[in-house]
Amino acid sequence: MDSTQSKQSVSDDLMILNMGPQHPSTHGVIRFIITGDGEVMQRAVPHVGYLHRGIEKLAEGMPYPSFVPFTDRVDYLAAMFANHGYALAVERLLGLEVPRRAEYLRVIVSELNRIASHLIGVGAMAMDIGAFTPFLHGIREREKLNDIIEELCGARLTYNYVRVGGVAFDIPAGLDRKILSFLDTFEPLMEEFNRLITVNEILVKRCANVAIIDAETAKSYGLVGPNLRGSGVDWDLRRDLPYSAYPEFDFKVCVGRGVRGTLGDAYDRFVVRVEEMMESVKILRQALAGIPEGDIMAKVPRKLKPPKGEAYAAVESARGELGYHVISDGKDKPYRVKIRAGSFTATSIIEHASKGLMIADLVVLIASLDVIAPEIDR
């Protein structure tokens, strides 16, 4: 064996590491095939589909209103958005006007849900970096939110609350005061959370300048929501393609600024989520103050038969644009429902963004994109 050959065989000797589908930090069941030289990866190729339940196919076999509970299962951490997006798409197909009170309630539950989802997002990211406590502090606050939402709609996770034409239940007496008092304690507790983890030098060092996704790449890969804003693209469907009652509220769109490193690094995505929670608090206060009286449900026939047509409705979910492309053929069942989920594109960028990272950084990258497996696979 000559020397060049042996040299080559040594340098080509990369380790293939299989991460997942069962792994502590793959957030559900995703699998990554890591090609790496020791700790430094050359790339990590995501393999998805472990949670593919064929929700899109299921939709074709049931009446329009019956599909709402299935959308809960698209994104179990932020099911309100999934309900909302679908309801919006069908309403557009029908040309339906939703009562204002229902729109306000939709905003309220969406923002509550956004806080709950972001708490898990940032908490899980901290946990993947090794700090377990912030995760449970996040869970603590989310538990209070779950209680509020449970009181509103009877379920903690799979809400089935936002329906075609409105919402399922009106806000029970006293709950608005409960939400306000929650918000009052939530703000200082978030500041405490920031002292605990957000500014922590170890977390900053782990996230800053890690897994940088620049704005061009982010757009090209179709990143949405906090991930896109973390890369410095000022785009929020709530403001830019307004739906529901959002135009009536005053809020800031949080965009990454490269706070402690480069624009578009994992820390920016973390910070955008933390800041967005505070913006949600602002929206919630306005919505609760200005909620109009009236119906919570438009007049919807029992059997929905939208005329032929296609509608695409996207809501700004906790994981970004959650779009429903519903095609109607004039019958009472949707002809085709396509769900465009934020996690899907976020996962697709991992192969590109993971080049040259270390294994520990891959965990940070996955967590910072806040992907959630059922949304990828649907």
Add this chain to the structure above:
Amino acid sequence: MGSVASYVENIKNAAVTIFEGMAVTLSWMFRRPITIQYPDRTPEPVKSMLPGRFRGILEVHIPACTACSACARACPIDVILVETKKHPSGKGRLLTRFDIDISKCMYCGLCTEACPTGCLHHTPVFEASARDIRNLVLHFVDKPVVPYKHKKGTPVPEMPPSGSIVEQLLKPWDAEYVQWTPGEIEVPTEGEAGGAGGKGSSAPREKEGKG
């Protein structure tokens, strides 16, 4: 010089933020934990802590059921089975079977919204474990009954406390599975007793054939 400054800055930042973080965790040593010690160490039973809209296991109050099957149609995943047959007297119908497969139910509540009388509703009961999954098919109709007919202006039959029916139907977790057979038909209404008994006895077999 800049690098020296950043070197010192790094150490300072690390020390200060770790100190602050430790103060937060320390403070929680003196604060009330949020845990609810389900099931035995709660101030009151968890069932009574649940909000009124809680969507627990479904329950049907048969005396108020019109056997309209609206719930079964509304259910996206077919967990409800309502079977009726002709009344032996030839007039009206008999509700012979009302089954809910709570192992498959996803607690979406669409059926309860479809129910015209409110006899089908969610309860605060949420504890139902079974060694044999077949025990989780609840049979709400023991014996064929005449469905309720709502007359305008009359109140719907009074419901028992939410959850009481379901709690009777739930078997202990380790109960053996016993094949369920619908009960014998009762003499439905006065006056037609003679003819109904004979025909009714053949009813269970008919239904088994269907299943």
Add this chain to the structure above:
Amino acid sequence: MTFEETVARLQEKFGDAVEGADERDAGRPGLLLGVYVRPEAVVDVCRYLHDTPELAFEQLSCITGTDFQDHIQLAYVMMSYAHREVMAVKVKLDRDEPSVHTVEGIWATANWHEREVYDLLGVYFEGHSDLRRLLMPDDWVGHPLRKDYKEEPDYHGIPTTRDKALGKY
């Protein structure tokens, strides 16, 4: 730029390759409007929509593949950050041998979207860098989102259906 203007520009630029466009429905202002394009022109049209500054459809939201029984329709739903617009480019493909050129070169995200369409509808994307099944296992038979898809009774000995408990137990 309104949708109609966009269509007019596309027709001017690509001529016959643009087959038509959806009509606005006054009663339903929220509908998705799409422009129908010949399959061979998809890449050019998309590149034009993406690159022209007045249009700047920089985000490909999704590729919706639909089996219309006589043809397969792909709808490229896209968004413009700069102009806050949503529109779709639609192609009708032959159902027996659906094939279209990939738009991966324009939006990197098309890679996965096209893989999903390939997986669930069996559309072949020419020039795709990594056309494998995405959601279904590699050895799965058939394309589930086709309307005439019949599920195999089992997959490697695992039954794909469960017997119904209702009425039986």
Add this chain to the structure above:
Amino acid sequence: MGDFFEYLKSEWSFASAHPELAFAILVIGYGILMIGFFAAFAGPVTWIERRVAGRMQCRIGPNRVGPQGFLQWLADGMKNFLKEDLIPNDADRILFRLAVYPVFAGVFLTFVVLPFGPWIVGADLDVGIVYLLAVTALVVTGIIMSGWASNSKWALLGGIRSAAQMVSYEVAAGMALLTAIIPGGSLSLQGIIEHQGGWPWQWLVFFSPATFVAFFVYFVASLAEGNRTPFDLPEAESELVSGYNTEYSGMRFLFFAFAEWGNLYVIGAVITAVFLGGWRIPGVDLATQTNNLWLQLLGAAIFIAKASILVSVTIWLRWTLPRLRVDQLMMMCWKYFVPIGIGLVVFSLVWQLVAAAVPTWVTGAVSVLLTLAGAALVAGMFWRAWYNIRSGKDTPVYKWLI
């Protein structure tokens, strides 16, 4: 131990008649006592850690097995005893089984030199500190063995990380110890303790600014050596599943955990001995304490108490901080701790010369000032904790056992 044996010989006729036999009994007895102590410490510490972690995370922690869940560690131990000792198919079976022992022995052997009192010590080696550093290196061997023998890539990565980490941080730890040894004037742990006094300002940590900093450097470095968060990279759960012990189960896994928690005590004990005055009782001079058995036991209690406080600090740190990345860990060692350590050693040497030249009240004043600084640190921590409670609109609850 030697002094105690002399004392025994004078008091007890059996010992003077059969000195070899009596010495053997004494040594074996002490060994059994230490193993017992080790077990009795490592076990409950797991319970304490879980309860503390629970409270820090706004939950309660295990409180069902026994009073307040105290017997949880026994239940866990029992469970692990009853579990099957799995060995992966393609593992190196011999190495896989062997790997536990160096880890356990490496931690346990340190108990030979850990002093609990003037007489209560296994062996007062003249090179006690060198022995400590040498013996803890055994742990690395065991961890690498387990990582390699498991034939799993996750375990292997964990093992390699651990090797790099522990070897590097030994340098930093050695430097920090050296800083304290210079004023301590001895390599024997007993010698260092005897040099210090019972009051805080007589402790080595407050002796000079150098030792004050060295205390923190050594604390962090020994955390890194003991694979504790924020340096638990070898078993980083979110990255390496469970690192080097991924493939272990049952008793063998338990021994890794056992060694880890035992090691916590060792960290605390070494710091107590070197920096925090060891078993010295405030206000009691060395001779009185040596000649009174009860005072010796009180000293041992003080020693264990100090070590336990340090153990709780490590637990506290673990449930606060995220984990470093492997290259940052190395950078921290070689760019921060080692240079600082070298600087401290030099500073400490200079301080010795200065201290010899200036009047004693100057050095005494420095010690008092440093003590005040340490007290201010602790007070500041409690003040910040209080602030957190108030700003979170909470009222403090002093009920710890829920």
